[in-house]
Amino acid sequence: MALFPREFSQRAAQAARVFIAMALLAGLAACSAELPPPLPAITVAPDRVAVAGMSSGAIMAGQAHFAWSDRLRGAALLAGPPYGCAGGSLETALGPCIEARPYLPDPARLAARVRERAAAGQLAPLSGLAGDVVYVLHGRDDTIVAPALANSVAGLYEALSDEAGGLHVEKDTGRAFPHLLPTLDRGVDCTLGGKPWLGRCGFDAAGTMMARLFGEPVGAAAAQAAGELRRFDQAPFAPAGADPGMAESGYLYLPPDCAAGAACGVLVAFHGCQQNAEKIGEAFVRDAGFNRWADVHGVVVLYPQVRSSYLPLNPKACWDWWGYTGEAYDTRDGAQLRWLAAALTALGVPMP
Template structure:
């Protein structure tokens, strides 16, 4: 049955529709925009081709994850960072000895003892898990943020563990002229000037060098631009119950064409530096650091987890936790961020204990 309305009511209804339908549509679009990003896909990951890399605080995070899970990882690339366990859960130590080497530099021999103790207790992987791993340590000579003695001690800590591990493939590169940033061929700011987004046009492809050290020589040159897919994913589902890893809502995953098509691939976890998260620099790091181009060649998916800034606990620059702001065990398998990463990597198809 058709119901007829008086003309006045119809006119008012039409006027209301002109006002409220666009508003409702806007609210609906906003609700869609607010929906969380999808979960991580399950990939066909080669367990023998999984590694980590990071810049600055990301380098500290990379070495923490590497030593926590060296029995599941093939190596680490550490750019402008320092040694495992350096801060000892102290922000004062982090800002002094572990950045500027004042009033003293980190002691690799002492920290090697810390690694052995934690490995024996099961807090991190057995030292034997490092056997045959590839470790690449890079620092620019113009870096005024992290002292040369700090970065050198990251190398020396691995060297001190090499005999326990049964041998490592270890390389230190500290002879290039660039400041505290990720050097690229042609992306980012002027190399000599530096600054946000901490990618510099230095004529040096650090991502390519790091990935060659981690995954072997490339079979061909990297393409001028990456050909794969950069996807956002929801980071919340991978947090352990009752543990807040203080991450952003969304992270990023780069899939080379071969990986997106279901082929067998390796995996690289790339940790951004302080003030280099997506909330601060947009997609500069996840698109332009150089890893994606080489990921196409090496057939390696790249996971880009993202930290969020906070004042309680104190982490306004969205650094990775290498001094204890997420709580006890932050640099062991029990830490909130390492546990999150283990869950995320397991979801991707690279199981971590």
């Protein structure tokens, strides 16, 4: 019996030495690794800034739109739940907000909550929605996020139309595709779906989204984007004292004219769950279709990236729409929305 503790302590000491050595090596490797470059400032046309997203990225785009509608011209929302649906509850998020069961989220109730928050300064004034464009797209073959939720997403905006004169809401729910972002020729077979949640559906969803947000293009997009896709360091935009759950690097697509100094619009494109670069590489940021049309519209595309984690619980790298970053997650005080405001400010967008 006396030998076991000594043997154990010797093994523990040896294990500790190995652990320390590995930690030192890891630290040296981290120091020697090339850090992502900073986000470049561009010349921004402030009246041409919008958001778009798929799935959890769609509701994040909606959260950004309501938080900063006085700085945005609209939102394109693909296959996501309505703003405020979860109410800080993961159980609600996984039930009514995904499956539309046991009930479909009520737009009138959600609109009342938006009014309260806007009046309290937690969201932009409702007048910020005036003249905006909201494009709600959902495939009728979606078996992951119930297509009926598009009615709640569009219904929420429509319930606020009296306070937001000229708000234009378009609901596009008649197309046959599953839970993915449709493309002309990139991604998986459209009828099968799955990773990377881009599908060859013969429908250019990114092009349609950008036409709704920035107007009909003067010409057609080329087969390949002509600009530069850059990585950038996301760490500087984290709010003090809060962890927004962002990855080390994000991406920025810079069309040639924008790189040359032309005044350009900005589109923030939010990936869906399991669609970040950590999970699927650069498939979303390169192949979704936004970059090709960004060249035509004169728009830079910001692709922020969430990281997966188990503490807080977010293993699929979803955007926060149920509260894993804190209670204020879907207001101007939310960690991810504050991160976004800081990143847009650095890019050249005048934020409050």
